[in-house]
Structures are given as structure tokens and as C-alpha cells.
Amino acid sequence: MERIKKIFRLIHLSLWGLFTFLVGLQLGSEGDTHWLSTTAGFVATCTYVFYTHFYVLTRYAGKRGRRGYWLSLAGVLLTGPFPFLFFHHKALATWSLFLNYYGMQLLSTVPVFVFLSWLARVTETLVVNTIRKEQLEKQAAETELHYLKSQINPHFLFNTLNNIHTLVYKQAPAAPEAVMQLASLMRYMIYESNAATVPLSREMGYLRDYVSLQQLRYKNSPVVDLQIEGETDSCYVAPLLFIHLLENAYKHSPARLEPGDLKVRVAVREDSLAFSVQNPIGKHVAKTLDEPGGIGLPNVRKRLALLYPDQHSLTIQNTGETFTVVLTIRGLHSQTHERKAHLLHH
Known part of the structure; x- marks a missing residue:
């Protein structure tokens, strides 16, 4: 100010x-x-x-x-x-x-400059109030983003610790490796995710670690078929943007998954990004799918509305046998520069 x-x-x-x-x-x-x-x-x-x-x-x-x-x-x-x-x-x-x-x-002179001083005061007050309002809205948005991000971490940590507890209880040889993977995930969530944006390649590395940790629950070959197309190093996204979609795919799938049942696709084309995840629907969660995608989807919608207003689409398809969520974000490169310019302006 x-x-x-x-x-x-x-x-x-x-x-x-x-x-x-x-x-x-x-x-x-x-x-x-x-x-x-x-x-x-x-x-x-x-x-x-x-x-x-x-x-x-x-x-x-x-x-x-x-x-x-x-x-x-x-x-x-x-x-x-x-x-x-x-x-x-x-x-x-x-x-x-x-x-x-x-x-x-x-x-002649006095009334004119009385009016001009009134006009100057009104103009300055209007500008200052507008800027102050923008700052308050920005602070409110940042506070809500922080709150939404804090909702992600405990929920994910709770599920992961349950998985590691099972491994330790069974004295599985994979337990130490699982602890190291969890440490890597928490390092990303606590430190690297504080940035406004991260390289898509780093976010995909985080998802791969998550998939590897979840795979410890299954004896079959990898149940996730993850395919990535396009250049991910030059593309930047908000951190922890996809984890809820993937986590809910696990949560609302049948207890027994076959290899490749969970299909995750990431496609980078010019300045747009398409992320999709498909999972089979488990019978035991049929009653909980009144809100597609489970409890994490409202969280994702709020974050997208704050981070990528008018630049994203989130589509849901439920066939009764499979559940598919497709997230498309447009103007990623320009959005990164615009967000930096917005922060500098304030």
C-alpha cells in the first residue's frame, strides 16, 4: 500500500x-x-x-x-x-x-479546485479500496488453498501408515523400503509442495512413488497402468493436484485388483494437459458413489476453481462397471507466468 x-x-x-x-x-x-x-x-x-x-x-x-x-x-x-x-x-x-x-x-478559481480536490480524493479512495479488496481476496484464496492442501496430507498419511503397519505386522522384507518411500513422499508434501507450481515431471515422480507404495498391498503384477505422453519437464502444475483422484480410484475399486485395472493417462500437448484415471467399481462402495469420485472430488473442484479459473474442465463418467475422471487444464504455460505476475503485482 x-x-x-x-x-x-x-x-x-x-x-x-x-x-x-x-x-x-x-x-x-x-x-x-x-x-x-x-x-x-x-x-x-x-x-x-x-x-x-x-x-x-x-x-x-x-x-x-x-x-x-x-x-x-x-x-x-x-x-x-x-x-x-x-x-x-x-x-x-x-x-x-x-x-x-x-x-x-x-x-472562478476556488470552486473549480474544491471540486478537483473532491474528485482526487474519491479517485484515490476508490483505487486504494480496490487494491485492498484484491489483497484481501488473494489472502482469502491463499488461506483456503492452504486449508485444502492440509486436508490432503492427513488423509493420505493415514492410509499409507495403515499399509506400512500391515507390512511391519507381517514382518515383510519390503517394510524398510516402504518406510523410505514414505519419507520421500512426505519430503515432497512438506517441502516441495509449498511452491506455487512444480514441474509436471516431479509431480509424476510423486505419483509413481505413491503407486509403488500402494502396490505393496497387492500380490499381483502392477495393478496400475500408468502412461505418460509429451514433455513433462517444461510443463508446470500446482502440486498435489492429482493425488486425490488416484487415491479415490484405489479406494472405490474392488478389494482384489487385477494387473492394469487402474488406468492412469497423462498427455501433454502444447500448453494443455489431460489427466485421466479409470477404475473398476467395487460392489461394496456402490452406495457411497452418490457424489462421484468420493470425498476427495469436492476438494479437487475447489482447488481447481482457485488455481485455474475458467481454464479447466473436470468430467465424470460412471458406466456402472468403471468409473472415469478426466481433468483437462488449458493454458498451463501462460497460467504460470500470469500467476507469477499476479503475485508480483500484490
């Missing part, structure tokens, strides 16, 4: 400097031998009226009692012409000249 105030001060100085130059130029071109004193008096009256009324508007802004404002305004109007009279070489020569110049400034 201090930066905005500095910009307004610079605008004020620039406009008053230009105004003084133009007034002096005009009076000098008219052959006025006293153009310097006349310019000084005229500009002094203008600045006095402008900033005195500007201060009065600031002091009485939002107050119910208007008596103080109207009394102050009357004082500004009546005293406004005096700076001009003080500098003018003839204004104080006789009483008639004094009244003549006083009335001229009171009726």
Missing part, C-alpha cells in the same frame, strides 16, 4: 509542476511584466484550496456529523483567494481592487 501512496505523490508533483509551467507560459506569452508574481499567486491559491479541502475530506471521511465539514468548507472558500491577493502586485493597492480580485478568485 505504501507503494501506491508513493505513486500518488509522484502524480501530484508531476501534475502541479506541469500546471505551474503552463500558467507561467500563458501569462508570459500575454506580455504580463509581472507574470512571475501572478503565476506564484495563482498557483498558491490553487494548491491552498486543493490540499486544504483534500485534508478536510480526509479528516471528516465516514463521520456522521457533517457540521465540521461544512464549517471547514466555508473557511476554505472564504480564505481561498488570499494567497493570490498576497502575491498580486495591484490587488492590495485600493479597496475596490482588493474586492474585485477577491470576488474574481472566489467565484
Whole structure:
């Protein structure tokens, strides 16, 4: 906000400097031998009226009692012409000249700059309030994103610890490796996911680790068929964006999965990304699919609305035997630059 105030001060100085130059130029071109004193008096009256009324508007802004404002305004109007009279070489020569110049400034110059000061105050207040509102909305969005992200971590950690507990209970040789994989996943979730965006290749590495950890539950060959098309290093996405979709695919699938039952496809084409996950529907969760995708889908929808407004689509298809979620994000590269520019602006 201090930066905005500095910009307004610079605008004020620039406009008053230009105004003084133009007034002096005009009076000098008219052959006025006293153009310097006349310019000084005229500009002094203008600045006095402008900033005195500007201060009065600031002091009485939002107050119910208007008596103080109207009394102050009357004082500004009546005293406004005096700076001009003080500098003018003839204004104080006789009483008639004094009244003549006083009335001229009171009726012409003073009302104009009272209005301009009011207009400047309204404009500055509008700009400051708009920027403050944008900052509050941004803070609210960041707070909600943080809350939504915090919902992801405990839910995922709870499921994963259950899996590792089973391995340890059975004294499975894969238990130490599972602990190391969990450490890698938590490192990504706690540290790397704090960034606004991460390379898609890193997010896919996180999903691969997750799939490897989940595979410990199954004796069959890999139950996830993961295929990635396109260049993932140059594509950036919000972290932890796909984990709920994949996690729910596991959750709402039958207890026994055959190799390749869960199909995950990632396709990067120019500046768009398509992520899809398909799983067979387990009979034991048929009643819980009133909200497609389970409890994680509302979370994903909120994050997408905050991170990629008007640049994404989320489609659901339930055939009764398979459940498919397709997420498409458009303008990924431009969205990354726009988000950085938005953060710098604020």
C-alpha cells in the first residue's frame, strides 16, 4: 500500500509542476511584466484550496456529523483567494481592487479546485479500496488453498501408515523400503509442495512413488497402468493436484485388483494437459458413489476453481462397471507466468 501512496505523490508533483509551467507560459506569452508574481499567486491559491479541502475530506471521511465539514468548507472558500491577493502586485493597492480580485478568485478559481480536490480524493479512495479488496481476496484464496492442501496430507498419511503397519505386522522384507518411500513422499508434501507450481515431471515422480507404495498391498503384477505422453519437464502444475483422484480410484475399486485395472493417462500437448484415471467399481462402495469420485472430488473442484479459473474442465463418467475422471487444464504455460505476475503485482 505504501507503494501506491508513493505513486500518488509522484502524480501530484508531476501534475502541479506541469500546471505551474503552463500558467507561467500563458501569462508570459500575454506580455504580463509581472507574470512571475501572478503565476506564484495563482498557483498558491490553487494548491491552498486543493490540499486544504483534500485534508478536510480526509479528516471528516465516514463521520456522521457533517457540521465540521461544512464549517471547514466555508473557511476554505472564504480564505481561498488570499494567497493570490498576497502575491498580486495591484490587488492590495485600493479597496475596490482588493474586492474585485477577491470576488474574481472566489467565484472562478476556488470552486473549480474544491471540486478537483473532491474528485482526487474519491479517485484515490476508490483505487486504494480496490487494491485492498484484491489483497484481501488473494489472502482469502491463499488461506483456503492452504486449508485444502492440509486436508490432503492427513488423509493420505493415514492410509499409507495403515499399509506400512500391515507390512511391519507381517514382518515383510519390503517394510524398510516402504518406510523410505514414505519419507520421500512426505519430503515432497512438506517441502516441495509449498511452491506455487512444480514441474509436471516431479509431480509424476510423486505419483509413481505413491503407486509403488500402494502396490505393496497387492500380490499381483502392477495393478496400475500408468502412461505418460509429451514433455513433462517444461510443463508446470500446482502440486498435489492429482493425488486425490488416484487415491479415490484405489479406494472405490474392488478389494482384489487385477494387473492394469487402474488406468492412469497423462498427455501433454502444447500448453494443455489431460489427466485421466479409470477404475473398476467395487460392489461394496456402490452406495457411497452418490457424489462421484468420493470425498476427495469436492476438494479437487475447489482447488481447481482457485488455481485455474475458467481454464479447466473436470468430467465424470460412471458406466456402472468403471468409473472415469478426466481433468483437462488449458493454458498451463501462460497460467504460470500470469500467476507469477499476479503475485508480483500484490
